[in-house]
Structure formats: structure tokens, C-alpha cells
Amino acid sequence: MHEASIAQSILDIAIRECSRNGYERIERIKVEIGLLNSVHKDSLLFAFNALKTNTIAESAQLDIEEKPVGGHCNDCERYFTTNDIFVFSCPLCGGMNFSINQGRELNIIEMEVK
Amino acid sequence: MKIRVAKKILEANDRIALLNRERFKKAGVFVVNIMSAPGAGKTSLLEKTISRINGKLRAGVIEGDIVGTEDAERLEKLGIPVVQINTQGACHLDANMISEVLDDLPLNDLDMLFIENVGNLVCPAEFNVGEDIKVMLLSITEGDDKPSKYPLMFKESSALILNKIDLAPYLDVNIERIKRDSLKINPELKIFEVSCKKEEGIDDWVSWVIDLRDKGMKR
Numbered sequence: 409m410h411e412a413s414i415a416q417s418i419l420d421i422a423i424r425e426c427s428r429n430g431y432e433r434i435e436r437i438k439v440e441i442g443l444l445n446s447v448h449k450d451s452l453l454f455a456f457n458a459l460k461t462n463t464i465a466e467s468a469q470l471d472i473e474e475k476p477v478g479g480h481c482n483d484c485e486r487y488f489t490t491n492d493i494f495v496f497s498c499p500l501c502g503g504m505n506f507s508i509n510q511g512r513e514l515n516i517i518e519m520e521v522k
Numbered sequence: 523m524k525i526r527v528a529k530k531i532l533e534a535n536d537r538i539a540l541l542n543r544e545r546f547k548k549a550g551v552f553v554v555n556i557m558s559a560p561g562a563g564k565t566s567l568l569e570k571t572i573s574r575i576n577g578k579l580r581a582g583v584i585e586g587d588i589v590g591t592e593d594a595e596r597l598e599k600l601g602i603p604v605v606q607i608n609t610q611g612a613c614h615l616d617a618n619m620i621s622e623v624l625d626d627l628p629l630n631d632l633d634m635l636f637i638e639n640v641g642n643l644v645c646p647a648e649f650n651v652g653e654d655i656k657v658m659l660l661s662i663t664e665g666d667d668k669p670s671k672y673p674l675m676f677k678e679s680s681a682l683i684l685n686k687i688d689l690a691p692y693l694d695v696n697i698e699r700i701k702r703d704s705l706k707i708n709p710e711l712k713i714f715e716v717s718c719k720k721e722e723g724i725d726d727w728v729s730w731v732i733d734l735r736d737k738g739m740k741r
Contacts, residue, residue: 410614410645417531425527439531444674446644494670496706504706516527 411448414514415455419465422519426464431521434465438518442475443493444511449474473517478510535649538617542624542652549629551582552735553637555651557675558659560641563685565593566718567659568636572600574728579633579735584623586615586640593638603627614645617652634735643668647675655680655734662686666696669703676704680734681712683727688717 422437441447449472456470478489483503489510490499498506530536546553558564572581582603585594594606605623607615615637627635637653639646647656658679660668663686669676676682682704690697697715704711712730716723 410648413535413612413614413616413645413649414531417534420534421527421529421531425525425529429525431523431525445648446674494673494707496703514531516529516531518524518526518528521523521525 411451412455412459414447415452415459418456418470418516419459419463421516422468423464425519426521429521432464433522434468434519435522436469436471436520437465437516438471438473440473440475440513440515440517442511442513443477443491444508445514446493447514468519475511475513477508479506479508481506532649535617538621539650539652542617542621545624545629546635546652546654549632551629551632551635552738553635553651553653553655554731555637555639555646555653555656556659557639557643557646557656557679558641558661559643559664562641562659562661562664563718564638564641564659565596567683567685567716567724568597568638569600570718570721570724571636571728571731572597572602574724575634575732576600576602579732580631581634581636582627582629582632584615584620584627584635584637586619586638588612588640603632609640613640613642614649615639615651616649620651634731643672643675647678655731657681657683657731659683659685660700662690662693662695662697662700666699666703669700669707673707676707676711679708679711681714681727681730683714683716685716685718687715687722688720 422434426434476489476491480487481498481503482505484501486500488499497504556564575581583597584605586607588609591606594604597604605626607619656679658675714727
């Protein structure tokens, strides 16, 4: 259910940026969301579509790019990505000495406006 | 026309969390955000914790619930300032909700503020509210698969309190697995085993959190 708060934040930022740049309508918003945020894509779309009515984003489409979990293994010195949100060991070599540095993204990348 | 935006979606929340944090710092109050599933024992833990802190430090509570004031009433009996937030359906507290009630608390007179988040293992971990530390409470009746199913909360927390430990003989739960998996997600996690009902293990947790406050150690 945090999807509703996230959808509202996306709309707030997009509407502000649209007006600030002197445009009147938002047609598309692209966001990137890391898998570690446990954001359910369908719930986010549902919330976005419900909240956008009667705003300048009324006809906007939300494009969600899901980012995998990524990290670097200090044992095999390689970077890895995985769709598993629970990484116990390096998916490449099984080593335990690794750090996670990707998967918490929650960003608006760009949008199309008129 | 395409516009590059490149903004963090939760920036509004983070901005307000930062303002809350500045207010807490200025008032000299150490803030603990307590998160767990419904029924894990957050209110019981606070009752036991605050009754041990009372007399040494001045504590206050912000109580988050979807509806109702039952928990706040329980805590008010300890003679401390309690503010209730009803989220009206929202499954977590965010920085703005906290900011709106800060004027209702005598912040300058407090040493510690406990924020009892809405019972939920997912969303509260996403929203910083300006706290010094996040603490997760897990009752062992919830099962030993919780770290692997809800890793974010374990990752974000400074301490994990395992409650209802007195029930261990009656359950199939593997407490070592909970600890092992939690530490794999977050090697710095401090783990306490407590029973609020039997008043076991509470002193260890309380002296840890008081110590942390005294050191002014921030995570």
C-alpha cells in the first residue's frame, strides 16, 4: 500500500516540473524502481491512474522500469545482478563477501510534456 | 517535448524527515522508530521499556495506528506525553505525519521519543521520519522465514528484538535461523531476545538504547 504514497509523490514532482518548465500537459512519465523497494507494479499503476484524474497529468502514461538487485563480489571481484531480492551469497561464485549497491532506486527519470 | 527530471520520488518525504531531524537534534531528543507486524508486541515493549526508563530519562511516544486510540491510552497510564496519529488507512507513518504532531509534544522536555509505527513489515521501512535509529520487533510466533521474506526492514534496522521468546518450547520456529538470516542481511544488527510477558531480556535492550542515546551515536 506504500504504492499510493509513491504514486502521489511521482505526480507532485512531475506536475511541479511540468509547470516550472512552462508546459501545460504531461503525456508520459518514466520512473525507475529497484526491486529492493518491494513496490508492486500493478498497485503503483492502479494508484497512479486513480490519483492523476483532474490534474494536468490526467492523460499521462506511467512507464515503470524495474531495476534488478546488483552488487559487487569481493571474492571473485565481479559485478552481478539478480532478480532475487534476498541475496545470501554471490550468484556467480557463491562467495559471502559481497556488497549490494543497486536495487534501491526510486527515481523519476524523464517525462514527455506538451 | 521530453524533459529530464532525475529526481528521487520520495524526496519530499526525505526533505521533511531532515527538518524533523533538525528539530529533534535541537531539542536534544533521541528518536527511536519501532516497526513490526501487527501483534508482535510493540505497545507491550514500550510499556516495559518506558517503565524502566522513567525516573532516569524523560520519554514520550508518538503512536501510529490506522484507527483508534487503544494503544495510546495504554501508554498514557505511564504518565508520559503521548500523541496519537490515525493514518486513516495508510499502512505506515511518513515524515509529514510526524512533523504535523511535533507541536503537540513538549520536545524540549524530552530525552527520548519512541515512534510506534503502524503494524506492517513492508512499508514503514521505506519512509524515514527523521529518527536516530529504526528498531524492528519480531515475535517468534511469526516464523523463521521472515528475514528472507521481508529483507528491507531487517536491513534498515539497527536492532532486532525477538519477542515472545518464552513461547519457544511450544513452537517449531528455528530461532537460530532467524538470527543467522538477519545477520546475513545486516551484519551490524544488534539482536535481543525478550519476553515482554515474563519481563525477560528487557533490561539488556533498555540499557543498549540508553547507552546509544548517551553516546549520541547516530546510524
